[in-house]
Amino acid sequence: MIARNRPRFRTATEFVEAAMREAILEGVLPAGAPLRQEDLAAAFGVSRMPVREALRQLEARALVEFHPHRGAVVAEISAEDSADIGAIRAALEPAALRLSLLHLTTDDLALATELIAEMDAEADPGRMGELNRRFHxxxxxxxxxxRLLALVEQHLAAADRYLRFQFSALGYHPRSQDEHHALLAACRAGDADAACDIVVRHVIQAGEQLSAFLDGRG
Known part of the structure; x- marks a missing residue:
């Protein structure tokens, strides 16, 4: 069931998009599920306009697909899509990190440290995915x-679904958290080359592990 409570949202579109995004990420709306605008509007108690806008935003996050004669459906999880997201992340994130690293503040590094500590203690896949996105x-x-950061965040959001799936199906690999600690240490040292190498390795290895699992299910 999708929550209808919306006290923290400024607009109906924002509310619908956030609620549907969480429902997809949590598996409440499974891959391939049809998303009929009139049904969603009735479920949320809104008109079809904010539902339509929310679906387009979710399409941009690669969580919803539009098909001729079928309309909107929840996007499938596939090894090909996971690999595509990973390749884009491996290209964009080192570029963003290299530009950002020398300008990181003490507060930024303190927040990253806090997020790593929360991940060390977290067992919930949904919460882990959110902490991972915030850390990066x-x-x-x-x-x-x-523009670069918007693209990075868009693909981190797309990866969040796969990360949650990976944590649920495979468990959280300790190596991933070791890489987070190593990445933060390189950032503290101001070593851009080492930090970027860690990011690329981190993204590629996680993607390979998940792709192997998804291929094995096929």
Whole structure:
């Protein structure tokens, strides 16, 4: 069931998008599920306009697909899509990190440290995915390139679904957290080359592990 409570949202579109995004990420709305605008509007108690806008935003996050004669459906999880997201992340995130690293503040590094500590103690896949996204974006936040950061965040959001799936199906690999600690240490040392190498390795290895699992299910 999708929550209808919306006290913290400014607009109906924002509310619908956030609620549907969480429902997809949590598996409440499974891959391939049809998303009929009139049904969703009735479920949320809104008109079809904010539902339509929310679906387009979710399409941009690679969580929803539009098909001729079928309309909107929840996007499938596939090894091909996971590999595509990983390749884009491996290209964009080192660029953002290299621009950001020398401008990171003491507060930025302190926040990244807190997020790692929370991940060390977290067992919930949904919460882990959110902490992972926040950790990475904290390190990239000083890049000073709004378009680049928007693309990075878009693909981190797309990866979040796969990360949650991976944590649920395979468990959280301790190596991933070791890489987070190593990445933060390189950032503290101001070593851009080492930090970027860690990011690329981190993204590629996680993607390979998940792709192997998804291929094995096929």
């Amino acid at each position: 974006m904290t390190l990239y936040s000083r890049a000073g390139r709004p």
